Amino acid sequence: MGLRQQGASVVEPAKATVLIRGTGLLGASIGLGLRAAGHQVHLSDPSPTAQRIAQDIGAGTVWEPEGTPDPELIVIAAPPEVTAAEVADALVRFPGGVVVDIASVKAAILTDLLKQTDDDAAPLTMQHLSRYVGTHPMAGREQSGPVAARGELFTSMPWVICPHEYCAPAAVEAATSLARSLGASVHRMDTAKHDESVALISHLPQVAASLVASRLQDAAAGALALSGNGLRDVTRIAASDPNLWVQILSANARPVVEILYGLREDIQQLIGTLEDPEVPGGQADIARLIEAGNAGVARVPGKHGAPPQSFAVVTVIVDDRPGQISAVLNDVAKVGVNVEDLRMEHSAGHQVGMLEVSVLPGRRDELAEALTEMGWKVVLH
């Protein structure tokens, strides 16, 4: 039976009262975004400090159960390891509310909840579960905590909604409205598919970045001084929070380990080849690995879901002085060309950089010519 029949309400996204459990980076950011969208937002967190900071930055008001009407939407923004318990608690405590979690793994949480409906003495019923929807906003930062929160964190980012077979349609609608009102792009997917997807596009890159970065621990400083953008890009997300990633990798262990089997096989083969690269076929093996990488990276979507590599790059040489970069971009704007992406290329020891400006391919030559006329050192490639 759906929420509508229970009188539990169709949640009105523009007005629903929301309780956010967990006021770390994501919870506080959701609070900021929902308040900006006109919602009344309550906050609670086991840490009084985190709760108070979230209130202070304007993410909502600390939840006072006494004399406050029940929230219509409860967002569980707790660490993955306690999410299922928090969801179950909220389903029981607020019989009229839709409960949404935002943990980055989904099957483990649903399995845990289903276990709690196993027999007549179990704490949850299917009625309870009908009001739960698992979701996963694909947003985050290397920083954490409510101080890093921002209401725009989800703007333009994917937000996965994972309805399960007992979901009430109104609950799915409420979850979808939540994501939309924060400016996210909604992707509907079942839990198993979600977990396999994030294992590949999020957990594998995290593991690879951490593995590569961990090899740098004992490197000579002279070697690290040669570092370029390649190493910086590959290792950037290695700065992530160990405590969070223990929970994510443990909870999504099976899909991740399936991918690691393939990775281990590829590395084993590469080791075999490199132990004797002159053996017939060895060089072809190496070429196949790099070509497979070419084929894979060509499938990664670019900005705004655009096909990969759909932008042309105009590189401008700039001095490292205040105003140089803005002066270039000011001139780009004068030409009337939109900047699709920006990248600074730089390295150790010098005071000059290359500003790489990505534009639609049809505007490239026009822009390069105009900037050159304006006196900039421009390079096309």
Place this chain on the structure above:
Amino acid sequence: MGLRQQGASVVEPAKATVLIRGTGLLGASIGLGLRAAGHQVHLSDPSPTAQRIAQDIGAGTVWEPEGTPDPELIVIAAPPEVTAAEVADALVRFPGGVVVDIASVKAAILTDLLKQTDDDAAPLTMQHLSRYVGTHPMAGREQSGPVAARGELFTSMPWVICPHEYCAPAAVEAATSLARSLGASVHRMDTAKHDESVALISHLPQVAASLVASRLQDAAAGALALSGNGLRDVTRIAASDPNLWVQILSANARPVVEILYGLREDIQQLIGTLEDPEVPGGQADIARLIEAGNAGVARVPGKHGAPPQSFAVVTVIVDDRPGQISAVLNDVAKVGVNVEDLRMEHSAGHQVGMLEVSVLPGRRDELAEALTEMGWKVVLH
């Protein structure tokens, strides 16, 4: 005996006549840069097309041996697999010239050259070798060929000079002048140290990026639609040239494979842990991997050799319209704060982005306040 005694000249960097053998991306870029610095540059390449394009873009004039005085500096910018042969040929052909190569592996080339001095009938003598210096400019792009060349390619990038035990001091000086006159930052290192260093900071990231990207070949489109900056960063260099990387990895097989042994061990351990993450100690193993990555990435130098993470970030929300980014940076310039680094954060499906402006930490609050007053949506973290 050094070059000076042979009458072979101290190379005058401001005037030396240079022959560049190989007019791909790097050779043509060196030509452009050296001509801009006032050198007379000759070009030759087994491909008449590549040679002509390089001349057309202004990298030098096609080499005509008849009636032309011998070059004082010969730069071998050939693929790694033919570099030793080209070096040997140039040492014999131009008895007064310093010969420099720029291949990204060094020990294999020196070993090959030393083999050619083995006995009295060998084509090279130690006198020949005294005029050879191995070098490696740490620059390049995903693009290749002379069309992508630019004289500023080496500006502010490390350029490793690897003198060997038979090097004439004047030859090392000439190699150093070459790197300096192209704006590079000179790092002196022996060949073994160089090869171990690049195995770690260049070849390992390339292998990791290719391995991760190759796993995406058969991924569902729905999974790839969730891709974020993490995946994009980790896989960007997977777009590199297979033919070049076969040569690099084959020629530097031993140092690379030593690192891959460690990587294989780490992956094996992670697989063991994830096959049963509830086993006692399993979660601590995962935490240790992520923490090791934290420690490693913290050692990667930032821009201009600055200590990592030494900049503060001010994030500004911008619409995806022409002029928005330059308008922000124009206002940053008005405040008088220098932009140390820039990054656009974006994702699929929406028309808004976050411009992350890195500045010196002491200027962060001032800048954020000023931009907010100017009407920008600013987020600190």
